[in-house]
Amino acid sequence: MNYTRVYSDSTGESHFEDVSVPVAPANFAPPAPPLDVAAPIRAERMLLAAMPLTWASTWHPAPRRQFYVQLSGTLEVQVTDGQVRQFPPGSLMLLEDTTGKGHCTRVVGNAIAKGVFVQLPAAESAVV
Numbered sequence: 001m002n003y004t005r006v007y008s009d010s011t012g013e014s015h016f017e018d019v020s021v022p023v024a025p026a027n028f029a030p031p032a033p034p035l036d037v038a039a040p041i042r043a044e045r046m047l048l049a050a051m052p053l054t055w056a057s058t059w060h061p062a063p064r065r066q067f068y069v070q071l072s073g074t075l076e077v078q079v080t081d082g083q084v085r086q087f088p089p090g091s092l093m094l095l096e097d098t099t100g101k102g103h104c105t106r107v108v109g110n111a112i113a114k115g116v117f118v119q120l121p122a123a124e125s126a127v128v
Contacts, residue, residue: 001038003092006079008061012100014079019094043067043118051075051113061102062095065120073113078104 005017023036051073059080070091077093078084080101086108087093097103107113 003067003094004085004087005094006062006077006097006103008097008100008102013081014097014100014103015081016079016083016085041067042121044121045119047117047119049115049117051107053107053110053112055113056106057104059101059104061100062098064098065122066095067118067120068093068095069116069118071114071116073107073111074109075113075115076106076108 001021001023003019003021005019006014007017008014021038023038025034026037028035028037070087070089070093072089074089075087075091076084077087079097080103095103
């Protein structure tokens, strides 16, 4: 399993990092057959979100450490090192750029962007 991490370095600049998470077979929901699952990550709450076609942000840090799951539509995210990536449905991001300039996000394409924010405790590392 993979996700994209957005983080701030010690100077406040934001960057992308591709993270690969190991999975292993587990009896997750017996009597269903085993599934490949990763180690658990503690979460505090979940929020559903929708962004209209014209939605675009200015530079902002993430309000807290959180995963974002892209359900529909496509988001384009830019970090301060100049990289720009698009996140289509099925994308998973870990937003940890809670300090510094942050990132810019906008909806691209012709579909409303819908997603899920899974907010994490501030003190724990989500990178497994």
